[in-house]
Amino acid sequence: MFSSKLLYAAALVLLPLVVALFGLSFLSALLLVIALLFVRWLGVMAALSGKSKAPEITLTSIGVSHFVEKVRWCLDRLGLEYRERRAAGTLGAFYLGRTVPVLNFRTGRVTSSIGNSPEILRYLWGRYSVERPEAAAFLEPTPERLELEAELDRYGRNLQIWVYYHLLPEKELMLRAWGAYDRTVPAWQRGLVRLLHPVQAYMIRRAFGVSPPRYEKARQHIETLLEDLNGRLAEQPNSLLGDTVQNYTDLSFAALSSPWFLPENFAGQESAVLEYEELPAGMREDIERFKTAYPDAYAFIERLYKTERGVSVTTS
Ligand SMILES: N[C@@H](CCC(=O)N[C@@H](CS)C(=O)NCC(=O)O)C(=O)O
Known part of the structure; x- marks a missing residue:
């Protein structure tokens, strides 16, 4: 339900509150910081080791966005399999500074992301005109x-x-x-x-x-x-x-x-x-x-x- 990145960000934000609430000593606060950094590092290593379960392509969307529909339609036309991760409208724009659609895709061992529908379509063309030239011709x-x-x-x-x-x-x-x-x-x-x-x-x-x-x-x-x-x-x-x-x-x-x-x-x-x-x-x-x-x-x-x-x- 919560992404690991979001949980990690929430933990970082809440950390000073935990320290203040429980009146923790400097040493305890330092141990907490080290524990959090360690958890983050484990996440990074899991991603690099290829054990991450991130799907090949994920489309970040909201329910009724017509700009998302533009990209979704092109993904479907290309015959690609992808997962859609749907967020509530307006929250991403005003609290994370991101618009939808965002295309997240695996590139080697890492996951990359592109926002803005025209740029996403340029990426799809760049990649799939080589991998699936016939299917991708409509994106030229x-x-x-x-x-x-x-x-x-x-x-x-x-x-x-x-x-x-x-x-x-x-x-x-x-x-x-x-x-x-x-x-x-x-x-x-x-x-x-x-x-x-x-x-x-x-x-x-x-x-x-x-x-x-x-x-x-x-x-x-x-x-x-x-x-x-x-x-x-x-x-x-x-x-x-x-x-x-x-x-x-x-x-x-x-x-x-x-x-x-x-x-x-x-x-x-x-x-x-x-x-x-x-x-x-x-x-x-x-x-x-x-x-x-x-x-x-x-x-x-x-x-x-x-x-x-x-x-x-x-x-x-
Ligand atoms: N130029 C952008 C426009 C994207 C855009 O305005 N998306 C709206 C939804 S239609 C959005 O992200 N709204 C903010 C939100 O709901 O979080 C594109 O082509 O992708």
């Missing part, structure tokens, strides 16, 4: 794909503002989106995110500058992108860049659209994390507009989710 980062990916990632950030504008006032929906009821999230994190909800909501509001004008600007950016992609797809329905074979930008567009597309069985969860019917009216209005004003983009996302993820939508 051509200049056009990189340019489109940057635009898509911007769309993903605007969608964060869009989601938070609509959902921050809805405590229960927000908690659900942060994984407070997801049993694959460690229980202590579920409890913590519930306890800290007002603080987390405040920090999110500040971090994203969530406000009516900011929402309006984000919605306009979202619609500008949807309009552009809708136009491209009306002419070339198979792929955003007109390729015969879909590439990672196509999957990224579908994945990053998940906050409004609301796929069922998102991220292997048994039902949609948030149901269309329970969303605030303003959010539903926006979703209806995205669907009806950009039908080719919507149909493209729907088709990709159906054919590649075996799921249908909940927005009808």
